[in-house]
Amino acid sequence: MITEQQVIGVFDKLTWDWKGYKIGYTVMGTGQPLVLIHGFGASIGHWRKNIPVLAAAGYQVFAIDLLGFGSSDKPPLNYTMEVWEELVKDFWTAHIQQQAVFVGNSIGGLLSLMVVANHPEIAAGAVLINCAGGLSHRPHELNPPLRLVMGAFNRLLRSKITGKVLFNRVRQKGQIRRSLMQVYRDRTAVTDELVDLLYQPSCDAGAQQVFVSILTAPPGPTPAQLLPKVKCPLLVIWGEADPWTPINGAKIYQDLSATGQPVQVKPIANAGHCPHDEAPDKVNPLIIDWLAEIG
Incomplete structure (x- = not known):
């Protein structure tokens, strides 16, 4: 099995105490601070192809394991976007204390958008990579049959018996690989490295409770609600073949750009x-060139 240390290579794995919980993070390089925020089920290691390149380009790159993910603690809490927003803001206060660019993928993209919208004083910009529209689906976004199915699924997740069965099935390496293939x-x-990166934290104590809490959590604010409050520059990167957050989700940003x-x-x-x-050979240069443009 590939260990987490092998996955993140030469990155220094550091820990920070936040409200009595251990939070894993890393930092590399010097210069304008960048804060990298992973998506659902991921961790610092998901940025392994980006951190060294961005640091070498002259930036101080921070990456954080959100509470409940990666090497961070997995306490039995009600996980929400607002909990993580507070975590990221407090991380900035403890470790950065100058305007930073927040870079996020999926849920990490939505979290980055929340941070720059609600805390403009700490933000120089944001890079949103296939930004999620919410932590979970809103009921009105689902057709009635699927709405019923998701309601039944959530009840099964909350059960101590069926919830454990479902979680153990979802976290199997074969299932992780099939999901990634989609x-x-x-x-x-x-790769095996990527599968292990997602699998290992699922073995930690408390991982099942985190999984259930997040999948049954409120979705949080929408990008449409946040964007009117954003004053800093945004770079929106979108993989066109994404079946989870399709490219049409970028329209709201394209419309804003047109204004x-x-x-x-x-x-x-x-x-x-x-x-x-x-x-990464396409994404890293886009980020570096955009950072140079915004100064």
Whole structure:
């Protein structure tokens, strides 16, 4: 089995105490601070193809394991977007204390948008990579049959017996690989390293409770609610072949860009939900060039 240390290579794995919980993070490089925020089920290691490149380009790159994920503690809490927003804001206060660019994928993208919208004083910009529309589906977004199915699924998740069965099935390496094959267009990017990176934290005590809490949590604010409050520049990167957050989700950002707002939208052809990992040779230069533009 590939260990987490092998996955994240030369990154220093550091810990920070937040409200009595251990939070894992890493930092590399010097210069303008960047804060990298992973998506659901991922961790610092999902940025392994980006951190060294961005640091070498002259930036101080922070990456954090959100509470409940990666090497961070997994306490039995009611997980919400607002809990993580407070965590990221407090992390900035403890470790950065100058305007930073927040870079997030999926749920991490929505969290980055929340941070720059609600705390503009700490934000120099944000990079949203296949930004999620919410932590979970809103009932009105589902057709009536699927709404009933999801309601029944949530009840099964909350059961001590069926919840454990469902979680153990979802976290099997074979199932993780099949899920990744659905959302990565380049299947050669779905490596044993990547599967292990997602599998290992699921073995930690408390991982099942975290899984249930997140899948049954409120969705949080929508990008449409947040964008009117955003004053800093945005770079929106979107893998065009993403079945989870389809490319039409980028329209709201394209419309904003058309009004003259400092928003750039960059589709990535032949890439899925995680283009930073699947196509880093395309994503890293986009981020570096945009950072140079905004100064």
